[in-house]
Amino acid sequence: MLVLTRKLNESIQIGDNIEITVLSVQGDQIKLGIKAPKDIEVHRKEVYMSIQETNNEAASILPNILEILKNTSKNFK
Amino acid sequence: MEICTKYHGVIEAEQKDIVHFQNGIPGFLEEKSFIILKLDAASPFYILQSTETTELGFVIMNSFQFFTTYEFDISDNDKGQLKLESEQDVAVYTILNVKDPFEQSTANLKAPIVLNTKNNEAKQIILNDPRYQTKQRLFPEKAVK
Numbered sequence: 001m002l003v004l005t006r007k008l009n010e011s012i013q014i015g016d017n018i019e020i021t022v023l024s025v026q027g028d029q030i031k032l033g034i035k036a037p038k039d040i041e042v043h044r045k046e047v048y049m050s051i052q053e054t055n056n057e058a059a060s061i062l063p064n065i066l067e068i069l070k071n072t073s074k075n076f077k
Numbered sequence: 078m079e080i081c082t083k084y085h086g087v088i089e090a091e092q093k094d095i096v097h098f099q100n101g102i103p104g105f106l107e108e109k110s111f112i113i114l115k116l117d118a119a120s121p122f123y124i125l126q127s128t129e130t131t132e133l134g135f136v137i138m139n140s141f142q143f144f145t146t147y148e149f150d151i152s153d154n155d156k157g158q159l160k161l162e163s164e165q166d167v168a169v170y171t172i173l174n175v176k177d178p179f180e181q182s183t184a185n186l187k188a189p190i191v192l193n194t195k196n197n198e199a200k201q202i203i204l205n206d207p208r209y210q211t212k213q214r215l216f217p218e219k220a221v222k
Contacts, residue, residue, distance in 0.1 A: 038153075038154045038157075039154065039158070041203075043203055047187075047203060048103060048203070050187070050211045051103040051104070051185070051187065051188045051201070051203055051211060052103045052104035053104070053211075054172070054174065054185050054187075054188070054211040054212060055102060055103055055104040055105065055135075055172065055185075055188075055201075056104045057174055058135050058136070058172045058173065058174045058175075058185070059104075059105070059133055059134070059135055062175055062176075062177065064177065065084070065136065065175050066084055066116070068175060068177050068178075068179050069116055069120065069122050069136065069175065069179070070116075070117070070120070071179070072179045
């Protein structure tokens with residue numbers, strides 16, 4: 001991992017078109033500004049990971065899943 | 078073409094039935110091609126089945142059928158990616174995490190699947206709305222007496 005030190009209002013440039021700026025520092029909270037092309041998706045890491053985890057869990061096999069769903073379908077409106 | 082499915086055996090599908098996830102979905106970025114199969118005629122549930130990986134099938138349902146007040150905006154960027162032109166072309170599905178008993182199942186309202194029914198381009202989008210969780214209970218937990 002590349003490690004850089006930045007001060008308030010300083011930036012880093014990633015490639016030609018991604019720029020990350022330190023906008024404010026208050027205690028252990030750091031506010032970052034991110035400029036990136038629209039097709040680059042930016043997510044908080046923990047949110048993205050929770051989506052991955054939830055997808056993995058949803059894809060894992062529950063052998064009796066069809067039975068559960070069929071029993072449910074009957075009274076599910 | 079023939080597709081080996083997780084729950085429906087081998088089925089015959091047409092090219093027009095294939096749903097494309099241009100960028101895959103989080104956790105399965107290589108999986109870009111799926112088909113949506115109704116669990117059975119009477120069921121509100123569907124299986125989002127990978128056309129490449131037999132074992133990969135998600136249980137999904139129409140988001141608004143169960144969560145009647147569910148709402149979100151689709152960003153211009155996502156609209157562009159899906160080439161969405163009209164609201165009428167949008168279908169929204171939610172991935173379920175099915176538990177036994179079913180009452181403990183959860184729905185991923187944080188990351189709905191948005192489908193452009195006109196061109197079958199789809200994407201799992203991530204919402205910033207704090208009202209919606211990745212594991213939202215379908216039924217409120219019963220109070221323990």
